[in-house]
Amino acid sequence: MINYLYQEQNWQSQLSDLITDPLELLELLQLSPEQLLSGAILASEQFKLRVPRAFVGKMSVGDPFDPLLLQVLPHHLELEEHPGFVTDPLDEESANHIPGVLHKYSSRFLLTLTGACAVHCRYCFRRHFPYQENLPKNDDWLNIQSYLQSQAQINEVILSGGDPLTLSNRKLAQWIERLESIAHLKILRIHSRVPIVIPNRIDEELISLLKNSRLRIIVVVHSNHPAELDDFTCSKLLQLTKQDILVLNQAVLLKGVNDSADVLVALSHQLFEARVMPYYLHVLDKVKGAHHFDLAPRQIDLIYKDVLASLPGYLVPKLVREIAGEKNKTPLFGIATF
Ligand code: SF4
Structure with missing residues (x-):
């Protein structure tokens, strides 16, 4: 785990210091940039990465399959089209x-x-x-x-x-x-x-x-x-x-x-x-x-x-x-x- 001392930092400064660069996120978690297969950066441009450092602090360092990381890391599969998957699924x-x-x-x-x-x-x-x-x-x-x-x-x-x-x-x-x-x-x-x-x-x-x-x-x-x-x-x-x-x-x-x-x-x-x-x-x-x-x-x-x-x-x-x-x-x- 990474300790960002987030317990002492007020929420406003945490909110203004989000991680938005996928490469920075991987570096903090000591993961290789190759984790981002081609397309992931484009996926991030379409729906930007945003994650607070306090949340990253709960992720496991060195684990590319960390369940918290998977929820926020842009993925090249997001660019695929699938029947029934639409922009406004709930109309x-x-x-x-x-x-x-x-x-x-x-x-x-x-x-x-x-x-x-x-x-x-x-x-x-x-x-x-x-x-x-x-x-x-x-x-x-x-x-x-x-x-x-x-x-x-x-x-x-x-x-x-x-x-x-x-x-x-x-x-x-x-x-x-x-x-x-x-x-x-x-x-x-x-x-x-x-x-x-x-x-x-x-x-x-x-x-x-x-x-x-x-x-x-x-x-x-x-x-x-x-x-x-x-x-x-x-x-x-x-x-x-x-x-x-x-x-x-x-x-x-x-x-x-x-x-x-x-x-x-x-x-x-x-x-x-x-x-x-x-x-x-x-x-x-x-x-x-x-x-x-x-x-x-x-x-x-x-x-x-x-x-x-x-x-x-x-x-x-x-x-x-x-x-x-x-x-x-x-x-x-x-x-x-x-
Ligand atoms: S589920 Fe959607 S609306 Fe809720 S915090 Fe995540 S991105 Fe925002």
């Missing part, structure tokens, strides 16, 4: 009527306040999402507000990726205050991978902001492998859960990364140490560039069967797929033809 464009807003599910409403992420996950289903055309500006709040006011069945707003915790606490506070002004909103859910890749993002100011909101706050983190949850990361997650903030985890099942029951079981146990409950295990969304992470339905079934047999029910994440146009996530298991 989000058709749910995007106002900048920054996705309204797919009846009672929930999704806001993308930023296109920025602290890490670029190579399998991300929004890797081609046109964030720049979609960011809500201050003026757009009036449209969002009147839309929310006209939809009394919406009781929950989800802040999602780009990653809302890349925003400053001041900006987050401004949005939370706006949302609190809509009387029928009860819950604010924040989807973020930042607490996993830059644990110091969970700072005093953020905790105070979340615990003092009139909205019930749920933080949904995104961790795919137990090696992402070292003691320091767990201690930061515990700071949230100790404030009575519900923290859930969603993971994506990825070939070469976490495609074994042992890894998934260890992930659930590690999450529980931080009082984080496993929530979803997503099968891969068929996004262009991510085919090499895909698993056959039969394999998925076998892995999940072992997970079910190894964990108490409360630690088993729901295996789901999101299907464009459906009103909810689709539960999967025992249907090897999905």
Whole structure:
């Protein structure tokens, strides 16, 4: 492991010092540049490498198959075309009527306040999402507000990726205050991978902001492998859960990364140490560039069967797929033809 002393560094300076050069990443991990087969640099130009040094610090030096590295290192296979793997696998464009807003599910409403992420996950289903055309500006709040006011069945707003915790606490506070002004909103859910890749993002100011909101706050983190949850990361997650903030985890099942029951079981146990409950295990969304992470339905079934047999029910994440146009996530298991 590499020690970057990231525990002492504030999250803002970590966020402004991301690794974006694949060769620098390989050098830090003492890996040969030949690891980048031709095409990987082009893949990186299409979807840039971004990874915080704190996350690299959890990778194993000298291991080209490190499961954390595989999630972020551009790969020449991303350039291949595969039938069914498309730029907008969830057809989000058709749910995007106002900048920054996705309204797919009846009672929930999704806001993308930023296109920025602290890490670029190579399998991300929004890797081609046109964030720049979609960011809500201050003026757009009036449209969002009147839309929310006209939809009394919406009781929950989800802040999602780009990653809302890349925003400053001041900006987050401004949005939370706006949302609190809509009387029928009860819950604010924040989807973020930042607490996993830059644990110091969970700072005093953020905790105070979340615990003092009139909205019930749920933080949904995104961790795919137990090696992402070292003691320091767990201690930061515990700071949230100790404030009575519900923290859930969603993971994506990825070939070469976490495609074994042992890894998934260890992930659930590690999450529980931080009082984080496993929530979803997503099968891969068929996004262009991510085919090499895909698993056959039969394999998925076998892995999940072992997970079910190894964990108490409360630690088993729901295996789901999101299907464009459906009103909810689709539960999967025992249907090897999905
Ligand atoms: S952090 Fe989330 S939104 Fe950002 S690249 Fe990773 S999976 Fe996608």
